[in-house]
Amino acid sequence: MVIVDYGMGNLGSIFNMLKKIGVPAEISSNKKVIAEAKKLILPGVGSFDNAIKNLTSLDLMNILNKKVLEDKTPILGICLGIQLFTKRSDEGVLQGLGWIDAETVSFLKYIDIKAMKVPHMGWNSIKVQRKNPLMDQIDGDLRYYFVHSYFVKCNDHNDSIALTNYGIEFTSSIQKENIFGVQFHPEKSHRFGMQLLANFAGI
Amino acid sequence: MLKTRVIPCLLLRNKGLVKTINFRKAKYIGDPINAVKIFNDKGVDELIFLDIDATKCHQKPDFALIANIAQECFMPFAYGGGISTCDDAKKLINLGCEKIIINTAAYEKPTLIEEMAKILGSQSVVVSIDVKKSVIGGYRCFTNGGTKKTKLDPCSLAKMAQNYGAGEIFLTSIEREGTWKGFDLSLIKMVADSISIPLIACGGAKTISDLGKSVLEGGASAVAAGSMFVYHGPHHAVLINFPTEKELQEVLPLSIIKK
Numbered sequence: 001m002v003i004v005d006y007g008m009g010n011l012g013s014i015f016n017m018l019k020k021i022g023v024p025a026e027i028s029s030n031k032k033v034i035a036e037a038k039k040l041i042l043p044g045v046g047s048f049d050n051a052i053k054n055l056t057s058l059d060l061m062n063i064l065n066k067k068v069l070e071d072k073t074p075i076l077g078i079c080l081g082i083q084l085f086t087k088r089s090d091e092g093v094l095q096g097l098g099w100i101d102a103e104t105v106s107f108l109k110y111i112d113i114k115a116m117k118v119p120h121m122g123w124n125s126i127k128v129q130r131k132n133p134l135m136d137q138i139d140g141d142l143r144y145y146f147v148h149s150y151f152v153k154c155n156d157h158n159d160s161i162a163l164t165n166y167g168i169e170f171t172s173s174i175q176k177e178n179i180f181g182v183q184f185h186p187e188k189s190h191r192f193g194m195q196l197l198a199n200f201a202g203i
Numbered sequence: 204m205l206k207t208r209v210i211p212c213l214l215l216r217n218k219g220l221v222k223t224i225n226f227r228k229a230k231y232i233g234d235p236i237n238a239v240k241i242f243n244d245k246g247v248d249e250l251i252f253l254d255i256d257a258t259k260c261h262q263k264p265d266f267a268l269i270a271n272i273a274q275e276c277f278m279p280f281a282y283g284g285g286i287s288t289c290d291d292a293k294k295l296i297n298l299g300c301e302k303i304i305i306n307t308a309a310y311e312k313p314t315l316i317e318e319m320a321k322i323l324g325s326q327s328v329v330v331s332i333d334v335k336k337s338v339i340g341g342y343r344c345f346t347n348g349g350t351k352k353t354k355l356d357p358c359s360l361a362k363m364a365q366n367y368g369a370g371e372i373f374l375t376s377i378e379r380e381g382t383w384k385g386f387d388l389s390l391i392k393m394v395a396d397s398i399s400i401p402l403i404a405c406g407g408a409k410t411i412s413d414l415g416k417s418v419l420e421g422g423a424s425a426v427a428a429g430s431m432f433v434y435h436g437p438h439h440a441v442l443i444n445f446p447t448e449k450e451l452q453e454v455l456p457l458s459i460i461k462k
Contacts, residue, residue, distance in 0.1 A: 121326045147301070188301075191246050
């Protein structure tokens, strides 16, 4: 498992959670390491355009496209990571990776900001929309820790595998073939997060 | 549906974990990283760390220790102690803290709350208020780890913090802290009623039903406790513990909608 380091946020918690559940992982921005990865995690905290700029300046766009679209290597996008998979974002002007037919939109356009605060921050539950390998074997009321002001809006509803309610029902997890993404932070969602990462490792 | 938050409040001194009574008599109880690991296993949803010496000793936060905590903490956590500038706050958020807690700095320079809220967002700025009963009646706020008396009563300070953009108030009764005497419910109710932002109540929790009372009777949005989660049994042996989800569900409402 390779956690892609492109200068967007602290990756220590993800690495440590994988270590805790016994999944060997490496944090890297090296193209060769990424090329040989059996699985990829694209985390991220920060702004959309900065993230795309960093991926471009580290020359990681081509290798990521090849790995995900041609080699079909499973990839998990976390928080900003899932948003980068979309075509564009309200947050910036640069093009996203465009791996899924979706865009990233702002909560401000969809919820009453007098009643609800943005960012959406805290533990919230998810409703699984269809059976999927990521959320297999997780029992009970699934809850995860969220911190975000933008969310992914899928054009193809089949790509949306879990919904969360925060003034609006939004897509909190996606899957399209080998491409997985979660809006929340599994690395800050203790046992629920551990099971999810273990499931991803087991795919 | 959001759950009522129950938050272990852990005190730091010289890189160790300590527990106090009335903000004094700090007793060493172990290694903070070890405590974090146990709370991870118990599925705790949030932690608070407070360095009780930093401000008193004019020190900055121990960034190296906090970085270590962040790496091991598989849940969101807040940190307070020695934060006196926006740069301190930014640095902590970059290390992986979800929220920063200010007390002395908020009282001495309330515009700092505003500056921090602008940069980090209100949701990440918590103002803590330490309170003691006044001999002439009413309550007074204290700063510098409970050692310096101010002229403000808790409602005024809470309202001021809210007006400057604090996202949350963390209220501690100095007289109840570490005493196992239960929460000061009238204090909690008074402050909770005076603000519209969430209030975390701390100080005095002994039983799970105390936690429920501070929410249902006091009107707190969340509850924090120290002794209850680090000591066990009649002789207060050190044992990191946390109630099960089922135990908490019996006393806590699923969701408290803030006014």
